[in-house]
Amino acid sequence: MWTEAREKPTMVKRLELKCKNAKVYFRILPLPKICWENVKVLDDKETIYVRYRQEIEATINVERPSYWCFKTDGVFYNNTQSEVYDTIVPELLEHVIKGRHGIIFCFGQTGTGKSLTTIGIENSYEDRGIIPRLITNLFGLRDEFKNTFKMCFKLSYIEATRTHIRDLLKVEETNYDIHSINEVSSQYFTNEPDMLKAVYKAEGRKTLSRNTAYNSHVANSVLTIIVISKHVNDRNTAYNSHVANSVLTIIVISKHVNDSSLVKTYSKIHIVDLAGADTVGNKPSMEKNVAEIATGNLAKSQLEQFLLVLIENIPEQIIVKQRLNILIHYLKDCLNASSMLRFIGHIRVDDENLLITLSMLRFGQIVRGLKPKRMHMYKCDDAKTKIKYLEDELRQIKRQKDIDSMIRNEDLRDNLSDERINQLRCLAEDYLQNRVDEIAVISLADIQTILQVFKTLFKQLESEKSMALDSGPVRYDAYPSRRSSSKSVLSQKSSRKQSGKSRDSLRQSRPIKEKVCKSVRSLTARSVSRGSNKSGENKADVIPLSRLDVLNNVKSKESLTKEKSTKRSKILRKPSGSRRKSSTDSQHEKILEETMFLPEVLPSPSDAWRSFIESDLYDYKELKEQIDEHECQIKRLNARYVNGEVKKLKTLREWLDLCEGKLCQLKRQQELVGTVERNEQGDIIRSEQQIACDEMVYNGKQQLVQQQETCLTIQTELQLYLQLYNEKKKKIDESFDAFCAEKYQTAVSIDNRSNESEVAVYTLNKNNDDPLLTQESLEIVKDEKINKLHAENNEYEQLKLLAAKQREQMLRQQYLNRRWVRSCRNQMK
Ligand SMILES: Nc1ncnc2c1ncn2[C@@H]1O[C@H](COP(=O)(O)OP(=O)(O)OP(=O)(O)O)[C@@H](O)[C@H]1O
Known part of the structure; x- marks a missing residue:
């Protein structure tokens, strides 16, 4: 039993959704020597693993082999023709009957069984391929639903080289280019035998090259037994290899019998047998010339490109790509995301052809809109191996975690020195006191420490506030001394290792007065020491006001300072036995005293105004x-x-x-x-x-x-x-x-x-x-x-x-x- 390693989440869901109309199947050619150590098929018959090539080529023994993982919609190995047909076609036919177009692409390396899948073996009814079965199926449906639907079928069969198209239904030689593509004939057929006859005749007109590559022999294969018994009697039997791409098209025209209008449902189903792709000089395509090999490779790669464009839905590029390849041009109205697309990849799983097998599998993934993933696999035979696998997994996860934490500097968290913690705490205090505008941090551990300082201060304030609510005027120890908070941070650091002790200790509230005095003393002492440290300027005299001071200073100072100081003096008493303070000390204490006040929970402006009036x-x-x-x-x-x-x-x-x-x-x-009269003085009267x-x-x-x-x-x-x-x-x-x-x-x-x-x-x-x-x-x-x-x-x-x-x-x-x-x-x- 094979187990795959834990799958990582992928980012390709979007593409997968886009291509839900497309399904990909793979058919493995039965060979006497299939390299199962390098290629695995999971029990779900949907997942194929192919060993990482570098590991195959490397001589060293790899403990945990890496595989490319390819998801498919079904893997056929040792399956009969009818099993292949029943899995793929009936479901597709349902959509075609309803009016949607459908295409079945058979692709793969030369000699891997594309023609077997499409047309099957000519003289074996049981081994007939998709095309004859489909024809039978369609005529059967027509007869079954003749009371409800009127159905008729038209057939076209072409062969496409790189630049031209040949009409296989015509006896005479035809050669259409991209401009005369519409001249391809399509014929009505009223019964199954006629259509089958026409198809087999057309098959005989295909361009072939004689090949000798097939040397398979698998005893267990049902199909192979039949094939071998009828065709492959010796191990190097020659077969006819197709050198061009062929497309059989059945146009299904249906109309409801009760519908008097002229409306008819018109849908197409194409069965494309792509020319075999291969590498020049490779055994299976020895008889093919370079141009013939190129036709197969080109068809595959151009189809691949076209599908990529189709998935991304870029209209201009779709048109350009359609013009590049005559086959795509021919399929143009059907080859789009709304059609039902079925891809059947054919692979030869042996060491010699592993590379081309990989290429086919990749093509399949593109069709599904997926990228292949690289994974690890284990063979879980016993409990011991399972444990080893899990241990490996655990080790890998741990390593990943270590790298992650290293990248984020997380590893420093428990190793921060006391000096650094103290420094960070000072920085945090400076920030709160408005002495600095920002805190410079270098790692995640720094941030965590600073947040811890904030948290501690906040908790302290909260607990003190709740205590002080009952005891009159509110006075908070807004900024506890660095020494004390350093202690708390350090104690918390140690608490990470010990227990939740520090939290309880935080909750233990000290008497407010004592705490305030302590804070004031310590801050004052710090300020003085700072000032004396710097030569030439006495920093102790200049202590910037905190954000809270700015708020407090809004009130008119002349009227308030006196009242406040009297009130405060009631609260802030000198602790007994305290050292004699210098004038600078008391000055700082006074300033700090101002900063020690934090507002109670602020009332709403309207409440404040009301209580003012009252x-x-x-x-x-x-x-x-x-x-x-x-x-x-x-x-x-x-x-x-x-x-x-x-x-x-x-x-x-x-x-x-x-x-x-x-x-x-x-x-x-x-x-x-x-x-105008004037008086004696000459004035006007x-x-x-x-x-x-x-x-x-x-x-x-x-x-x-x-x-x-x-x-x-x-x-x-x-x-x-x-x-x-x-x-x-x-x-x-x-x-x-x-x-x-x-x-x-x-x-x-x-x-x-x-x-x-x-x-x-x-x-x-x-x-x-x-x-x-x-x-x-x-x-x-x-x-x-x-x-x-x-x-x-x-x-x-x-x-x-x-x-x-x-x-x-x-x-x-x-x-x-x-x-x-x-x-x-x-x-x-
Ligand atoms: N699954 C299978 N079981 C037994 N025989 C198979 C199987 N697939 C293919 N063969 C045999 O292998 C030979 C080559 O198969 P086929 O012609 O279908 O390959 P092809 O991919 O169409 O090759 P080309 O690309 O050269 O046309 C045939 O003789 C066929 O009968």
Whole structure:
């Protein structure tokens, strides 16, 4: 019994799926000396192993022989003709009857039995090949289903050399090239004997060369006994070798009897007997000339290439390849992935022809869309061998694993020195403290160690946090001393070898105060030592702030530092018997103290805001009342300004324009009529109308100035209230920050703290001195609100344009008013 070594997963599933219509079978030529030590067929009769050639040629004794593994759809050895037929053809015929095309390719080395498979032995009914059996089968089907289907058959039989095609059904010699291929005849046959007769006649027209290669004799072979008894009486019997490719085509035309339409099912079945492939000088093809051998080899290799292109489905290349080979060209409408393709490879399994056998098997794999795999095999005769095999396998797996871990530097994991672990821990701490931006690692072991450090710190924090939840203000030992964490990492390293002790030890929580003090001390000591190590600069004085510090510093420092320090001093007490600290030490301790605070679980911004409002610690309500009041004033003033005073200003301006126009007109009239009278002083004497107009203009200007002043006053007032409003709002924001810093030890980001106030929009332009522009921004924001409301309205765009236009006009009017008032003032001065 033969066992194959563990099969590795392949990547060829995709190709296999693509070619599910193609099946490959192999038929082994019975020979007296088959080299079974080099070629194995598994019991499933589907897998063939061929020994690795380099090993055969090598003289050394290989313990675990390597084989190429070829998967097939069936292997025939010592099988009768009917067994071969029954396995391959009936299933194919089912598809052909349904309307699909089918091709049976017989390929193989010269003299390996292709013709035997296709046509069989002429005078032996039992040994007839696929073609006669198929013909019988088809006519049988026709008779069987004559009440349901009308069937008729057409036959073509050709022989293809490299460039030309011969019609074997015609008595006269024909020679068609690629352009005249359609002239190949096809004849209707109404009964089986006629068709068989025509086929056998055509067989006789094939080009042959006499060969003497067959010297097989296998006692057990059923077929061989028949063959030998009838044809092979001596061991070197000559046989006729075909030098060209032949294609027999049966066109099956069928129609349902109840179908009155003209629709007919039209399918073809080709049986291709490829010219034998071989190597020049090889025994089986001794009688063939080079050109004849080349025809066989070329047909095989071109078919191989074509199939590769077909599998990949590249249309342009398919067309090109079809043109290259006349045989492929002839089969073109049938030779595609949707046709049912059956390949029967013929192999001669002896040492001399192992190479060409391998080539045939490879061709078969290509057809199936597979690459041959190299595997090992064992002969499992006894338990001892099996154990040896498994031990070998185990050794191999272990070796593979070692190589893998070596490639990934995994082997370093348990061998990292204490210095390296310490170094990595320092790196991790530096990273957490924002002293470095990245951690440089060189192996997987480094990464694992660093992750371990993070994990330890996190666990520590978690356990301390849960302990501290009940004990008032939260204070975390965010960054334990390097010495302590080094200890933990080291202890974990040793724990890998010992037991799960370190985990338990991690869970054992120390008193928080003690831990914090320890951390502070150790970190301070480290900082000092670092600083003193570097000549010329005292690093101890400069400790960069961590990411947490940045967060903590959001709150206003002046107000908070004092409160905090008093609170902290309650928590952080000097441990008894501690060494006397230097001023630098205490300074660092102070800085580190800041960094030692981590926020509790942060509340949501809305929760924070709510608790801020509820606490009323920072006179929120009072401030809010003031803000509301300012908001009311702003709204009132704005309404008065926009709806009253500006309109009034506009009316006055129009009226003044009218008066001025009238006055101008009167003056012109006087000049034109020539009634200009002058008094003694030489001044023009004005008419009564002119005097009245003058007065009106004068009064109008007075009113306009007053009105403008009123407008300016309102603008100033508006600005004032806006300023107050913003100040109060800012104060609330600051109070909120202080509140968060106090309560959560960090800032809480909240975007819309005063979203309940409509006047918030004024703050958009709080730095702008011109209230008119503030007004404009208000209008813009209002517009935006309207936009939202009318987002789905079709008239929205029009309204928006209208509003923009009106706003523009209003602003322009205001600008003109101001300019005019200014000029009036100048005139009056
Ligand atoms: N399975 C078999 N059992 C017994 N005899 C066989 C078998 N296969 C082939 N033969 C014999 O081997 C000889 C060569 O066979 P065949 O002509 O079919 O080979 P072929 O591959 O068509 O050769 P060629 O390529 O030269 O045309 C024939 O005499 C045939 O009877």
